[in-house]
Amino acid sequence: MKDLQCIDTSLLKELKICCAKETNFLPRESGLKLMESASTEDHKGVSAKSRDTRVEDLWSLINFFGYSTQTFVQSVSLLDRFLTIMKVQPKHLPCIGVCCLHIAAKMVEEEGNISPTHEIIRISQSKFTVSDLGRMEKIISDKLHVEPKAVTALTFLHLYYKAFVSMMYPREEIPSILRLEAQLKACLCRLVFSKAKPSVLALALIAHEIETHKSISLLKIVQQLQRNLKISDSLLLHWKELVAGCMAAYCSKECVKPDHRKLVWIVSRRTAQSLQANHFRVPILPTIPEGNWDEIESEDSYEDMISGEDSPCGSPGSDGEGAFFPTSFLKCRK
Secondary structure (H helix, E strand, C coil): CCCHHHCCHHHHHHHHHHHHHHHHHCCCHHHHHHHHHCCCCCCCCCCHHHHHHHHHHHHHHHHHHCCCHHHHHHHHHHHHHHHCCCCCCHHHHHHHHHHHHHHHHHHHCCHHHCCCHHHHHHHCCCCCCHHHHHHHHHHHHHHHCCCCCCCCHHHHHHHHHHHHHHHCCCHHHCCCHHHHHHHHHHHHCCHHHHHCCHHHHHHHHHHHHHCCCCCHHHHHHHHHHHHHCCCCHHHHHHHHHHHHHHHHHHCCCCECCCCCCCCCCCCCHHHHHHHHHCHHHCCCCCCCCCCCHHHCCCCCHHHHCCCCCCCCCCCCCCCCCCCCCEHHHHHCCC
16 A cells, blocks of 8 residues: 555645635535524424425436436535525525526536426426526525535545545455445435535545445545544544444435336326327337347336446445435434
């Protein structure tokens, strides 16, 4: 194993620059406390439960549109920062959530991959209009001074991973970056993790993961990164325990497991009648393709495809195959 001091100095410099900037992108602590104390029933403000539910919805939309983990993390960052500086009525939360997703997508995704605004509204089954979303987007952008290169926990997760790759051989010992990203997304669905500094949360995720590998070499790298970034033992231990608790709940048998490969539509009576009236326009059978089956992809094959994203619990496949949001911590938010 190489010594940490032998790592590319530009990487260490980048880590320290990000550490200096990360506080600029943290949600306001007083606003987080207000959400934690808010009740879902009084409708006087956005509660932690309402916020967590909205983040879960964003995760589902991210999966549906095929957006990246970075888009999800950025959208959650925008949502938390906005909710902690503005007095928001719960009825406006759906519009704000979708708007944060749309802003993040424009920051991260290729222009050709960004879904139209009206399509995002339709798929999210929201009641606001395109003009409503446009006005809200302007408000959020003005209040947060949105920057394309915002520092998040995912920023540090990727930088830490580069350090591990440059210092470890064989690389098979290093935890999968896709698995770590999936664990980060699971943590961000709970408001408590919005209190953590991105640099600390990312290192806590890695530290928790390498405990299962029982690798002294990996542990030494964590310790050296910790010293270079001046992260105390008590702080790292605190967040590592919270990560462990989240993952234990996430991997429990009581978790709800939505299947992202199936999309269930809820339509109005008028829409249902319209569909029934026009069913004759849809051909009964698809055109039979000419050629060998091996050369042609089935039209239904997409439903059988499985996402390449690693499960936070380590089982291969999509989020739909792994544990999702446990009923235990859904109940604790009531």
